[in-house]
Amino acid sequence: MTDQHFHEGELRLQEQTGMREKIAKVTKVMMRDSMPDQHRQFFEGLEYIFLGTIDKHGLPHASIVTGPEGFAHSPDPKTLMIQISNRNEKAAFEGLVIGQSIAVLGLDLSNRRRNRMHGRIAALSEHFITITVVQSYGNCPKYISLRAISERGLMPSTDHRGLQTKLTHDDMGLIKNADTFFIASYVQDGSNSPYEGADISHRGGNKGFVSVDSPTQLTIADYRGNYLFNTFGNLLLNPQAALLFIDFETGDQLHVHGHAKLIEDPTLVASVEGAQRLLQIEIDSVTRQDSATSLRWRFVETSPYNPDILPKKD
DSSP: OOOOSHHHEEEEHHHTTTOHHHHHHHHHHBBSSSSHHHHHHHHHTTTTEEEEEEESSEEEEEEEEOOTTTSEEETTEEEEEETTGGGGGOOGGGGGTOOOEEEEEEEEEETTEEEEEEEEEEEEOOOEEEEEEEEEEEEEOOOOOOOEEEEEOOOOOOEEEEEEEOOOOHHHHHTTSSEEEEEEEOOOOOOOOTEEEEEEEEESSSSSSEEEEEEEEEEEEOOOOOOOOHHHHHHHOOEEEEEEEEEETOOOEEEEEEEEEEOOOOHHHHHTTTSSSEEEEEEEEEEEEETTTSSSEEEEEEEETTTOOOOOOO
């Protein structure tokens, strides 16, 4: 059973939580196949956008792209054009082709506003990606830490650490102190349905909501959300996941690729304050780039919705 908005993985979790009928009613007005003017204006006013892509090896990637206001432009409700410097030099965009699925997350950290869009690549050049809208909808402001841009126009570093199979001490420190990360996933079944393809979403909480179990394993608390289960539904059908952690003060980026496992054991979930379920990531590869963005952000405050992080029991 599928409908025009969701695939089997998403529907399974919606039904499991008793939210299937409610979500079906909400999505009739929530999800659109074009962007309303307020979404178009929102994207055009941003200085950073998050993308979910699929590389030539079939791996998802979560990326941040930056530019001055207007670097994303919507000439009409079905189109979003994003300017990207030297697209062909970025591994996350390697192998992109016309017609391929791509996910866009617009997030303004200064006011917690966010909108999502799934689309297909309509045109490519060295510096631009043009996207045709397939699904467009808004998300609530929960679990988003407020931040303000503190520096602009910095020169991103071109140096990055080569591919590793586990986290370093510094990597683990970045993750343990993170209150925000981004996760990309995808499902492709050849149906060309609106639900098919890449997705990228924000995840947030107080520091420690991502537990570093070992240099090759993470466990993430998943809090109550919108019950669409875009990310978790994808991971049920395709466990490959890409995580992006950003040190907002230094611009460092940590990319983690791995296989995801949904944990719903009541005893394990109950041990984590506020969690509805847990997501475990077995790490396959890690890359890190220092001073990777042209922007820096100043921390303002955490979200009032964030559950407390309780100390682990021995």
